[in-house]
Amino acid sequence: MHETAEVAIIGGGVIGLTIARALALRGVRDVLVIERGSLGTESSFAAAGMLAPQAEANRPHEFFQLTCQSRDLYPALAAALLAETGIDIELETTGTLYLAFTEHDAAELDRRYQWQSEAGLALAKLSGDEARLLEPAVGAEVRAALRFPLDSQVENRRLLSALAVANEQLGVRLDTGTEVASLRVERGRVTGLETSRGFIASGRVVIAAGAWSSLLNAGDIALPNLRIKPVRGQMLCFAAYPRLCSHVIYSPRGYLVPRRDGRLLAGSTSEQAGFEKRVTAAGVHAILSAALEISPRVGALPMIDSWAGLRPRAGDTLPVLGPCAEIEGVFYATGHFRNGILLAPVTGEIIAAAIVDGRFPTRLEIFSPDRFRLLAVTG
Ligand SMILES: Cc1cc2nc3c(=O)[nH]c(=O)nc-3n(C[C@H](O)[C@H](O)[C@H](O)COP(=O)(O)OP(=O)(O)OC[C@H]3O[C@@H](n4cnc5c(N)ncnc54)[C@H](O)[C@@H]3O)c2cc1C
Incomplete structure (x- = not known):
């Protein structure tokens, strides 16, 4: 006898957990997350x-629409998770400030302001003085700023805890300490997973294994070559009591994120360093320079933590979402790169709808895993 699951999800990160909850809420009874x-x-x-x-978008691409759609799902998700679990994911709606310190920065901000205001999006252009009035900790050299009132933030670690509890309550099985080695495919259809604790039979498998998604195989059968690579991001954490700022503050070189409990995060780097999750001297230096430019007051704060993580980036940097044409029953939800927290709610909805209703809207085809097959054919 071997274990079975109606849907087996590989990966217990924000993406796998959000999909599991969305499936359970749609009435799928036997969902298994393997982590x-x-x-x-x-x-x-x-x-x-x-x-x-909005803060980093340079054009109204389909990807931009997807990110806005997902951001706008957060207030309802935060309320639902609070009701289901009692955990507040600390959705902060103060808004985001994007600062310009150089002529080049200011020109970039002008272009962003131009297209977003023409598109009727919510944003405001501020002078340097206006930005400092709003956030007095901002450095005196600031020349101009954009304020995005709808761009927000969540405490992603609380989000993960809330998703885990919500899934448990919905009856999702959360199988930790178990590694998936490969998918078993018979006659063009997935039949289950070979794992470190034996075979798990399942006719529906979701690949949500983050930066490790391209390491999975299906024996002799080729999976789409998504070329998912890890992109290392380092982060520093300071103690700021009272809080240094209330907005998330970006510059083209870094960002500061104030947490409710007084922690102030400063990020980040984008590095090709394989699967090494190290904090390095060069990383710390780059993050500190950007943080001090945004606010020289960071220099007086105690640094209390630092860490690094691996963003999953696909060959063309877009997320990989939806069913796999080559192998029936396989669905992808990976490659979320710099936006996996932001894109989690919409990813959960898209994948749950694809599995339960067999629906995958045409407008989402640019995110389909099949685009890599087409690339391979056309060279
Ligand atoms: C420094 C930094 C800052 C970031 N800031 C933001 C931000 O502000 N906003 C935002 O939206 N995004 C941000 N991101 C990006 C975001 O973190 C990612 O896009 C997102 O977390 C990806 O989620 P995931 O579930 O796909 O991957 P992960 O969280 O990496 O989860 C994948 C899981 O799969 C498991 N797994 C892998 N292989 C197997 C296997 N064979 N068997 C079983 N389990 C397996 C792994 O152990 C892991 O737990 C940031 C990332 C970094 C590193």
Whole structure:
């Protein structure tokens, strides 16, 4: 006898956990999350929790629409998780400030302001003085700023705890300390997973294994070559009592994220360092320089923590979402790169709808795993 699951999800990060909850809420009875370590301890734990689609968007691409859609699902998700689990995920809606310190920064901000205001999006242009009036800790050299009132943040570690508890209450099985080695595929259809504690039979499998998604195989059968690579991000954490600022504050070189409990996060780096999750001297230096430029007051704060995580980036940097055409029953939810916390709610909805209703809207095809097959064919 071997174990079975109606849907087996590989990976217990924010993506796997959000999909599991969305499936259980749609009435799928036998959902299994398989996590080789502990739940939510990889990239999802390392993140800053910013929900800021507008702050960095340079054009109205389909990806931008997806990120805004997901951000707008957060208030309902936060309320539902509070009701289901009693855990407040600390959705902060103060807004995000994006600062310009150089002529080049100011030109970038102008372009962003131009297209977003023409598109009717909520944002305001501020002078340097206005930015400092709003956030007095901002450095005197600031030349201009944009304020995005709808871009927000969550405490991603509390989000992970809430998702784990919600899933448990919904009857989702959370199998930690179990590693998936490969998918078993017979006659073009997935039939289950070979794991470190034996075979698990399942006709529906979701690959949500973050930066490790491309390491999975299906024996002799080729999976789509998504070229998911880890992109290391380092983070520093300071104690700021009273709080240094109330907005999430970006510059083109870094960001500061104030938490409710007085922690102040400063990030981050983007490095190709394989699967090494180290905090390095060069990383600390780069983050500190950006943080001190945003606010020289950071220099007086005690540094209380530092960490690194691995963002999952696909070959073309877009997320990989939806059913796999080559192998029936396999669904992808990976490659969320810099936006996995932001994109979690919409990913949960998209994948649950694809599995339960067999629906995958045409507008989402640019995120489909099949795009890599087309690339392979056309060279
Ligand atoms: C420093 C930093 C800052 C970031 N800031 C933000 C931010 O502000 N906003 C935002 O939206 N995003 C941010 N991100 C990105 C975000 O963290 C990721 O996009 C997101 O966490 C990806 O979630 P995931 O569930 O796919 O991956 P993960 O959280 O990495 O989870 C994948 C899980 O799969 C498990 N796994 C892998 N292989 C196997 C296997 N074979 N068998 C069983 N289990 C397996 C892993 O152990 C892991 O727990 C940041 C990332 C970093 C590193």
